[in-house]
Amino acid sequence: MKDYTNHRSGFATIFGKPNTGKSTLMNRILGEKLSITSPKPQTTRYAVKGILNTDDEQIIFIDTPGFLKPRYEMQERMAKIIDESFKDVDLLIFMSHIQGFPSDYDMELLSIVEKARSPVIAVMNKLDITPDYDAQEIIKHLPDNIDDTLFVSAKTGKGIPELITKISSFMPLHPPYYDEEQLSDLPLRFFAKELIREAIFHNFRDEIPYSTAVLIERYEEREEIIVIRAVIWIERNSQKHIIIGRGGSNLKKIREYAEEQFSEFVDFPVRIHLHVKVNENWRKKGTALKELGFY
Ligand SMILES: Nc1nc2c(ncn2[C@@H]2O[C@H](COP(=O)(O)OP(=O)(O)OP(=O)(O)O)[C@@H](O)[C@H]2O)c(=O)[nH]1
Ligand SMILES: [Mg+2]
Structure with missing residues (x-):
């Protein structure tokens, strides 16, 4: 029987406004195309769980639908999925792209973040198309309870190994929640x-x-x-x-x-x-x- 004394496992929810690259990021981390992506906003409709398994760790990522103000009943239900995905997680990953940050939507989401009970990190994406960013200027707009801010490109993979290490550091000691062969909880x-x-x-x-x-x-x-x-x-x-x-x-x-x-x-x-x-x-x-x- 495997010894899980030093095994870490936990849940990390990725959230942010539509089209910032949440699904692309999860797929990049898992090395598998699990969540569908497109250049159009509101591509993801469900909370898609993706499971990263290593020898001594299992991180369960939850990719949520881009958050918009409810317009249709479906969007209201999507908003509910996001609420659910905030509960009982070990880490919240706020995602935006560097360009145009902070938008009104970002600010609205960040006001929710301030009330979050879990630790939060910020991931600023699309570094490949905005290499000349001002990190200090961006960090200035983030609430104090954000533990760290990382700049990445989900598309090229830049900054992703560092991001995975960062996410791991928030995972508690716990045996795996899912079968270690499993990539998702979905059929x-x-x-x-x-x-x-x-x-x-x-x-x-x-x-x-x-x-x-x-x-x-x-x-x-x-x-x-x-x-x-x-x-x-x-x-x-x-x-x-x-x-x-x-x-x-x-x-x-x-x-x-x-x-x-x-x-x-x-x-x-x-x-x-x-x-x-x-x-x-x-x-x-x-x-x-x-x-x-x-x-
Ligand atoms: N240039 C560039 N494009 C990216 C990057 N990450 C994602 N994209 C593109 O941004 C678009 C949106 O990506 P998605 O991963 O579908 O975004 P999302 O946040 O999951 O969107 P919703 O599910 O609609 O909320 C796609 O066309 C991606 O190819 C990146 O690092 N650089
Ligand atoms: Mg998506």
């Missing part, structure tokens, strides 16, 4: 769904990605291939031909992207069947949101 079908959503975020503009949801109807692990059947919900009939495209060309793009990405993730052949369904105003419907796992 594989969750990642299949998220990759389909990522394909939609990458291929469509304006309102389309936001008015779309994906549900996995069937997930079948066969001996030689994984077969997935998924439905894409859209809010209006007029959006149907956009998602499907001429002769199904857009749907094909989504399918091929998701098949390739998911196959890489599970290291196994994957076939995805997609279909599109109009579910009017699903973002405002409690039953629909429940079906998507928001509660």
